[in-house]
Amino acid sequence: MDTVRTVVGALPRPGLRERKKQQTRDALVRAALDLIVTRGYDGTTVDDIAAAVDVSQRTFFRYFASKEEVALFVPGLAEQRITEAVRARPRDEAPLEALRRAVLDSWDAIGEAVGRLVPMELHMRVYRVIESTPALLAAHLRRSAELEEELAAIIAAREGVDVDSDPRPRILVAAFGGVIRVAERLWSAGDDLSEEALRELMRTCLDHVGPALAANWRTDASLNRPHET
Amino acid sequence: MDTVRTVVGALPRPGLRERKKQQTRDALVRAALDLIVTRGYDGTTVDDIAAAVDVSQRTFFRYFASKEEVALFVPGLAEQRITEAVRARPRDEAPLEALRRAVLDSWDAIGEAVGRLVPMELHMRVYRVIESTPALLAAHLRRSAELEEELAAIIAAREGVDVDSDPRPRILVAAFGGVIRVAERLWSAGDDLSEEALRELMRTCLDHVGPALAANWRTDASLNRPHET
DNA sequence: GAGGCTAGTGTCAGCCGCTGACACTTGACA
DNA sequence: TGTCAAGTGTCAGCGGCTGACACTAGCCTC
Structure with a gap:
């Protein structure tokens, strides 16, 4: 020390x-x-x-x-890039939009950071293992929760609100994080393990947040579904 | 067998x-x-x-x-009640509203089921330990993810959509689950460990979902904040 | 009510993740 | 070159968890 x-x-x-x-x-x-x-x-x-x-x-x-830590080391690199990207978003952007763009735009930075350490394909395959291994998934989720805490603090600072008295930063980030996780999950369960596939999934998942929270799915359902799968 | x-x-x-x-x-x-x-x-x-x-x-x-399992056994009872409550919601309710009401209305059923096994206060105190013990929190989050998967299936069935081709059920549930977790976390970090406090926190957190996702916090901020704490 | 059957339990041995203690080696820096 | 600290290996040990096997105790039949 x-x-x-x-x-x-x-x-x-x-x-x-x-x-x-x-x-x-x-x-x-x-x-x-x-x-x-x-x-x-x-x-x-x-x-x-x-x-x-x-x-x-x-x-x-x-x-x-721990053994988990080494398995989640590379995802950790990606998470770092994302927090950096969120911090770098212009302050006049809406909070949700800032998160969204940060995630979608940090792809290159992530690819570069990851690729310097391990072949990209290996990293992708690891994700599948994470999702299908209980102990590993648990650790991953806990880390994601920590990441969300960090993002909430960033958003709060950006918007000039107090993270402890105003629940909105945490709520926004939690909802956002949940959606990102759905995309991860769909991706790792699917056939196409490419980066583009994940990126595309995240985009469509984020596009569906509004409709999913909408009052009635049955009336405007077909309207807000760009393309299936 | x-x-x-x-x-x-x-x-x-x-x-x-x-x-x-x-x-x-x-x-x-x-x-x-x-x-x-x-x-x-x-x-x-x-x-x-x-x-x-x-x-x-x-x-x-x-x-x-596992050791985790016994610690999370009682929360498991609560989760069971919640899925039952969701299943029991009238089908003409909007999906988000169904989830919301299911959670807020199953309090009594949960209290009864839990109280039959352990004193309510003990259960409350365990929650604090869960949130502050990494291994336990990780396991809890993983189980929550499983619960979300189940809820997504229920919602999908209710709304007559296919859970694998339409991402909305999972997204809705993920966002909802994230918000619930924020409430849990705030509650376990706070001073008032009563059931009412948790219930109230969940209610206000759910009320804040809309505003949190809103485009601009700075204009309509004070408007959508019922009461602080 | 004595018999067999099977579900449930205890004991034992052992793997694996993880940690503290201590001695040893090797880069850093004067 | 010699001193110091950082990094490593070895060893012993704990706690979570599992398979194997023998034993006990409810259950069910005759």
């Missing part, structure tokens, strides 16, 4: 030690995801992962607090 | 054996919740719970698949 602090954070010169650390961590992530998509989450032990990178189990746990 | 099947399900005569089972299970739940609220979730081992009921650890795991 009382370490020598580099001036700008760590950007200027990684340092040999630091580079090695980064390297092992990345290797652990890659090995973990590889094993997980082939043998399944429960079929992969931490010992397997550690052995694949030739470190001890103890070392694994110095990098990741 | 090829057991002798009682005609009506199990209602007519519980049978001595069956009664004993019910009894141990209830005792396990009660002991578990007692321990959990006093020593915390992580501070309570399955051995502790089993010992308190004077059964072996192995037996505990024959009743509950």
